[in-house]
Amino acid sequence: MDIETLAVKLNLDVKSAAGNLRKNITGGYTGDLLSDVMANAQEGNIWITRQVHQNIVAVASLKDIAGIILVNSSQPAPDTLEKAVRENIPLLVSPMNAYELSGNIFNLLAIKD
Amino acid sequence: MPARETEQIEFQRSFYVEGGNFDYAGIVSTSIKSILKQMELSAEVVRKSAIVSYESEINIVSYAKKGVIMLSIYADKIQIEAIDEGPGIPDIELAMQKGYSTASPQIREMGFGAGMGLFNIDSYSDKFAITSEVDKGTHLIMIINK
């Protein structure tokens, strides 16, 4: 499944890299501690977080993360958005909390496409 | 003193890291990663190098005045060295423990300060050495086998 499909099914608000949503998602990782994500997220994962600071973009690009979804309708800081646009990293926003969103994505990814 | 490295260096580059400036935090590790990727090193080597260079870069930004990260590529290994001028680490054994952190609330708010940096550097390096002098600075040597 790609991010485009997730965005449609879960009504996600796409903030950046709208042209880069077709990459296949390899799984997901939920976390707000950057060292944890750095060590444990896998290439191609979708990253679910409440962190809005621009450092999330550097972590996503270092880890080849497919995209970042901010929970609880958190808006990216202006610098974060600017960086995500520049580095072509999909940044999306969901009104759900991390638990609900992770559960939904887990179930969607379990379906073979 | 360990014997000086006599092995042929294939590539070497140094990067300056400014303490306290989180706007560019991660830029050095991003450059290191793209150099290693261009050199067509294995995904595992690139992944481990990215983790250890990121954590050492963030520590310089978080705690030190300034520092340098040096990437050296040898025939059989990658060496990443992080040298800073800063407060140093009074108790290295304690600092290495998973969960130990002196990060300020502002730093924690950005998602840093989990106390996992040095622990992860140690576990993702094939060889790791750390020395530190209080009020002078800290010196890390991380080696990842190709």
Ligand SMILES: Nc1ncnc2c1ncn2[C@@H]1O[C@H](COP(=O)(O)OP(=O)(O)O)[C@@H](O)[C@H]1O
């Ligand atoms: N370069 C450094 N200069 C001074 N102190 C450091 C440095 N690196 C790490 N430390 C100290 O060691 C502690 C643990 O570091 P680390 O494992 O990276 O976790 P964190 O950065 O999340 O606190 C830090 O909180 C800090 O007190």
Ligand SMILES: [Mg+2]
């Ligand atoms: Mg750290």
